[in-house]
Amino acid sequence: MKSWDFCRSITSVQILVALGLDHGAALEQLLLNTPLDQNSLNNPETVVEASAEMTVIRNLLRELPHLPHLGLRAGERYPLSAYGIWGFALASSPTARKAVELSQTYQELTFVFSGFTVEEQGDHAILVFDNADVPVDVRLFSIEREIHAAMIIIREMIGANMGEEWVRFQHPRPANAGLYEQCFRGKVEFSADRNELLFPRSALDKPRAVGNLATASLLDKQCSELIAKRSARRGLSGKVRDILLRQRPMSMDMEIVADVLCMTSRTLRRKLDAEKTSFRQLADEIRLGLAEEMLAGTRLSVEQIAERLNYADASSFSQAFKRMSGQTPGMLRKQGRRLDS
Template sequence: MQNWDFCRSVMSTQLLVTLGTEYGATPSAMLRNSGLSEASLSNPETLVEAQSELSVIRNLLRELPPIDGLGLIAGKRYQLSAYGIWGFAIASSPTARKAIELAQTYQQLTFAFASFNIDISGDRTRILFDDRDVPEDVRLFCLEREMAAAAVIIGELLGSHCSAPRVYFRHPAPHYAKCYQQHFGHAVAFNADCNALEFSSALLDLPRSVGNESTANLLAKQCGELLASRSARRGLSGKVRDLLLRQRPMQMDMEAVAASLHMTSRTLRRKLEAEGSSFRQLSDEIRVTLAEELLRGTPLSIEQIAERLSYADASSFSQAFKRMTKQTPGAFRRAEQRR
């Protein structure tokens, strides 16, 4: 069972709000109690907390009259291009096996609440969806949405090689069971022992004409970097990073940061330790990130950069930079200029 409470891109919320407005809801009603504004919705860099997206889903279900298979209707809109880097990495995979391995590894870059796992057993492969952690009031919608979206992705991956996957749901057949067959294009089994999409394992290693191993590997690396970046913005550590980045001139002052967060430096230290972090570690990370930007993109001297980052002198800066990056500031700058 996997925790789904992670930040996700704004694209999913955009799709949900668009769906709601097409059926008569207003954007403001769709965003009520979500902490999101219409302006933030139009900003592609907005990150949405899982609880905020759940609020939008609840608004969707509350604002619209009962619509049979609304989750299925929503899921059909989640084409690979909606997932950003994750979707492009999947689309570039040379085989379906590589694609589903990558999909599972970086599923925190999706919009799923029902976490999924891959089970390859003999001649059948199943994508299993675990919806037990999803709040009950939105569970059916989320499961319908995520399995419908996964079926869309499987179709994009396997193309003409694949007939519609077999589909299994743990819940009883709803009164609109025919909608499931229409959406999935295959007989659907209800009251099953799992939620799953099933297809032939023989399709896993067929070469994909649009796949490219090098591109897929590069995008997989970017998926890892994006996931790390999003994780860094969560919790108290993320708030400390944001405060350090906003300080001008750059002052790595723990007392000032603690005061901005309305706590003592002792409390800040204790809470950061509970997250497996420290103020020193965070300030070092910020400094090296800014140092790399300044070395790469400005003509500032090593001495000027050291002063901007509040080091005692250029020697202290050079030693710290080498400790964190395994190269001197000068070597880093020369390597960047050769690219």
């Protein structure tokens, strides 16, 4: 399995499609050879396979061959607010060091293809990006996007303490490198040994005015839980999850799922038990994950979220959410508002 082969929310594909549309590409061409359509783009519940996002990138490159450095242009569209729970966790961190640690631990809640590690050398903290297992045809786009997006996030986290960044790319200096100089205010090197983003090490441990240790710890836990829910399940469990995520309306009806799988509900129950899970557990995982993402990343009301997740009313949704997460929808949303303020 490739390091980048994990599911992600629809947000990144929305960003890529918007970039293409802004430059005259057609929606049907941008979504060509993917299972996505306008409805899935508009649905915050949509979960995207990494391969589908990569296909959108290939489509973008094919449709806009005249536009250089599409990765850089895409990267500027990924602020912290695009990342849901992961973004809130970083934004609530009491120091940049804690944020960097969280960012590395929970990379599977991002949209990266070029994974990164963190080092400290002399006066610099260094994010090292490895794109060795990224397919060659999207490798340049990937590293441009990932490093530019990381720079924007770090500047958002550190602010005035950031100074000028120092960026190193493994690929040779392109003929039209002017956009690099516009995107990065500090030194930009090419043909380097590694892909790196360097910034002042001294900025790591300076307290952040908007940081909150208690909130950061809670969101750290939620990030861990969300990754566990998103982790690709094998066998029948994975098929059940796929069917539930595609259901419209989201009924979470075991009989319907069993019928799609051409088996009785009793057989489905027995086979899920053999995989050490249950239909209720799978349904709860999906609903909780989608609820957290909609509460953190959208302006939908609790009533609207309850309706989308097929609860009888907002009260039923709130009770179920508290049972599954230990807090109310309002508590989670208030945390997000404090971080935004």
